[in-house]
Amino acid sequence: MAHLLLVEDDPEIRRALIRxxxxxxxxxxxxxxxxxxxxxxxxSRPDLIVLDLGLPDVDGRDxxxxxxxxxxxxxxxxxxxDGEPAVVEALDLGADDYVHKxxxxxxxxxxxxxxxxxxxxxxxxxxxxxxxxxxxxxxxEVSIDGRxxxxxxxxxxxxxxxIQRPGAVVTxxxxxxxxxxxxxxxxxxTVDVHVSWLRRKLGEQAAAPRYLHTVRGVGVRLTAPGDEx
Ligand code: CA
Numbered sequence: 001m002a003h004l005l006l007v008e009d010d011p012e013i014r015r016a017l018i019r020x021x022x023x024x025x026x027x028x029x030x031x032x033x034x035x036x037x038x039x040x041x042x043x044s045r046p047d048l049i050v051l052d053l054g055l056p057d058v059d060g061r062d063x064x065x066x067x068x069x070x071x072x073x074x075x076x077x078x079x080x081x082d083g084e085p086a087v088v089e090a091l092d093l094g095a096d097d098y099v100h101k102x103x104x105x106x107x108x109x110x111x112x113x114x115x116x117x118x119x120x121x122x123x124x125x126x127x128x129x130x131x132x133x134x135x136x137x138x139x140x141e142v143s144i145d146g147r148x149x150x151x152x153x154x155x156x157x158x159x160x161x162x163i164q165r166p167g168a169v170v171t172x173x174x175x176x177x178x179x180x181x182x183x184x185x186x187x188x189x190t191v192d193v194h195v196s197w198l199r200r201k202l203g204e205q206a207a208a209p210r211y212l213h214t215v216r217g218v219g220v221r222l223t224a225p226g227d228e229x
Contacts, residue, residue, distance in 0.1 A: 001025040002116055003140060003153055005046035007037040007063070008078070009056050017050075020105030026112070027153060034058030038066055041073065042181060045157065047140065048074045048112055051095075053086050061089055068094045074115045078103065130166045131224030133202070133211055135159060144202055154179070155198045162212075162222040171219040195220055 004021060008014040009032045018028045029044040031037040034055045041049060049067070053060030064075060076097045077090040087098045096115045099108055116138065127136040132145040140156055142149040151159065157179050162170060172191045176182050180190065195212065204210045210225045 001027065001139060001141075002047040002112065003027045003044070004029070004112070005037070005040050005044060005049045006030040007032075007034075007040075007049060007055070007060075008052045009033060009054075010052075017105060017108070021109065021112075024105070024109045026109075032056075034060065034063040037063055041067060041071065044153065046073060047138075048076065048116060050108065050112070051075055051077050053077050053079045053083065053090060061086065061093060064090060064093045064095060076108070076111055076115060128163050130163055130222060131211065131226075133163065133224075135163050149201055151198070151201060154194060155201065158194055158198055159222075162220060165222070167221065167223050169215050169219050169221045173219075175219065191220075 004026050006014060006017055006021070006028055008017065008030065011032070014030055014032065018030055021028050029040055029046060031040045034057050037049070037051065037055075040046075051060050051063060055063065060077060064077065067073070067075065074096045075094070076099060077087065077095045078099050078101055079086050079090075080101050083100070090098060097111050099111060127134050129135075133142070134144075135142050135156075137160060142151055142156065142159065158175065161175065161179050175191050182190075195214070196206070199206060199209070199212050202211055204212065206214060211222055213221045213223060215221055
């Protein structure tokens with residue numbers, strides 16, 4: 001399962017693909033224009049983007065160009081059957097694969113899985129373990145003592161950030177900036193709320209923490225049980 005961003009301006013195609021890709025176990029965010037796509041790419045930080053090249057506001061190739069200047073997220077472009085020159089240009093701009101319209105969800109899913117399997121940066125990142133807590137950045141799966149833990153995309157991003165810094169106190173300001181991409185301010189309760197949700201899903205309580213330790217007035221620290229000091 002992967003966290004996908006689907007960029008498609010045709011509402012019927014968009015709805016059908018969201019349903020089909022969700023049925024295949026992916027979580028799917030979507031955008032209907034180029035600018036919305038760039039914003040969503042920053043906000044939802046997908047594992048892979050499916051990008052229609054024919055968009056109403058910005059040419060898909062320009063979206064790809066802008067995306068590539070800030071991110072190496074895998075991209076599969078979708079084009080009309082006669083879009084051969086556009087495909088060549090998109091591949092030169094850094095697209096990882098392409099599909100011709102109309103395409104079936106099964107084909108797209110197979111291409112998504114293939115791109116993620118060979119995917120440059122993602123494939124080199126193996127699962128990260130701290131004690132019995134294991135997080136796989138590629139499949140976005142989390143388990144604790146061998147038991148799967150279901151997280152929302154945001155909870156996953158939060159845990160992912162913390163587990164890459166075991167033993168370090170991570171401030172709320174840093175979490176808001178790096179995980180939420182928001183300036184520090186009135187939204188700092190957001191961090192507290194998500195930490196407490198995450199804590200519950202990991203099966204622990206603030207009063208008796210195992211992995212997630214709140215450092216009062218500062219932030220959060222993730223450690224393996226027994227490594228607190
Ligand atoms: Ca289109």
